[in-house]
Amino acid sequence: MKTKIDVEKLLQWALRDELPKGQAIAASPWDMITRYCALGVRVDTSGHGDGLGFLGGEPHADALIVADAIRALDTGARVGETIDEALALFGEFAGIAHEAARAIMRSTFDQRSIVMSCAAMGTRPKWQFDHPAPFQMFAPAINGAPRAIVYGIDEAGDLVEVRRNRGRKAMREPYDLKMVPRSPINWHDPSPMHIGECRAEWIAWHHALAALARDLAGALDAFDVMPSALPLRPWDQPIVESRIIKGRDLAQGDVEAGLVPRRPASGGKPIESPIEAETVASYNRASREKMRRSAAI
Structure with missing residues (x-):
């Protein structure tokens, strides 16, 4: 076989x-x-x-x-x-x-x-991959400082590189907003x-x-x-999420009645053992004796 x-x-x-x-x-x-x-x-x-x-x-x-x-x-x-x-x-x-x-x-x-x-x-x-990280694209400049690459749409509808504005115009807008400037993103890692x-x-x-x-x-x-x-x-494929049980008290409501231990309801002061009772009584007697000596002085 x-x-x-x-x-x-x-x-x-x-x-x-x-x-x-x-x-x-x-x-x-x-x-x-x-x-x-x-x-x-x-x-x-x-x-x-x-x-x-x-x-x-x-x-x-x-x-x-x-x-x-x-x-x-x-x-x-x-x-x-x-x-x-x-x-x-x-x-x-x-x-x-x-x-x-x-x-x-x-x-x-x-x-x-x-x-x-x-x-x-x-x-x-x-x-399986993590999401790539975005990096702005820069071009080298003569003085060694990198220059951000920015593209825009000219009057003919073509995609061209846009230069940064100079002088007072640069204070109003760094680039000509009519050309819809955008900086390309290079995705890595x-x-x-x-x-x-x-x-x-x-x-x-x-x-x-x-x-x-x-x-x-x-x-x-x-x-x-x-x-x-x-x-x-x-x-x-869809991601299978783990089941999370909400709105249920698993300590009380989900146990069958026949499996719940039968115990008498507790009430009043807890019962002390003989050793605990004697310890408390000795502590109280010593405290009263100390108070009487202090009052006599």
């Missing part, structure tokens, strides 16, 4: 556990996997050892089938064919990503390398381009996993490949 296995776990098993077998111990997994997937055959390294020996055994037959499927992956995949598809990569950062989105439309992504890298290291492409590239790699990686799951379905002897359950765009 075949073992059901997620396609991501299957790739990690093949590239980390099986394909390195028979290779030099000192060789990195990336080098071994790259040589096999690039050539389509296992490289004979006998007689070319590094003095540390070789890993024993031979790769599992299913691992070789997985390697063939990886070798067939696209090395020039495109993720954003239209501007809307490219902007969808940025999710909550789409408002500041127009130039980066256009650059993503011209980019290609190597699905084979992304799959091999993630499987060999046991990782996934990064898609991380940059929108970095966010788009990483999320595009996630999409390419996710599509590659889906293609491998289809190609390897029924092709392996020991495994039944299951497609990945990960979302295609996790940044678009």
Whole structure:
């Protein structure tokens, strides 16, 4: 009976556990996997050892089938064919990503390398980021002091750089307000381009996993490949908030009646133990005796 296995776990098993077998111990997994997937055959390294020996055994037959499927992956995949598809990569950062989105439309992504890298290291492409920090753009000046870059709209409707007013006019308005001046913002830490590239790699990686799951379905002897359950765009998934119970007294109202301990209602002065009563009486006698001696003096 075949073992059901997620396609991501299957790739990690093949590239980390099986394909390195028979290779030099000192060789990195990336080098071994790259040589096999690039050539389509296992490289004979006998007689070319590094003095540390070789890993024993031979790769599992299913691992070789997985390697063939990886070798067939696209090395020039495109993720954003239209501007809307490219902007969808940025999710909550789409408002500041127009130039980066256009650059993503011209980019290609190597699905084979992304799959091999993630499987060999046991990782996934990064898609979660903090909000980029805005930085005003400055241009160098002759005297060495930076000058803020400001753009505006001229009479012809073109976007041009606006110079700061001088003299008395500068006291009324630093720039010509009729040109609708604005200072461009440069977003960093991380940059929108970095966010788009990483999320595009996630999409390419996710599509590659889906293609491998289809190609390897029924092709392996020991495994039944299951497609990945990960979302295609996790940044678009709603955030699940924790449940907060409001307006309920959990100490009183949420306990079943049969589980509440039956105790008599307390009332009046608490009952003192004999030791406590004797201690209080001794303290009172000593206090009265002290008061009488003070009055006699």
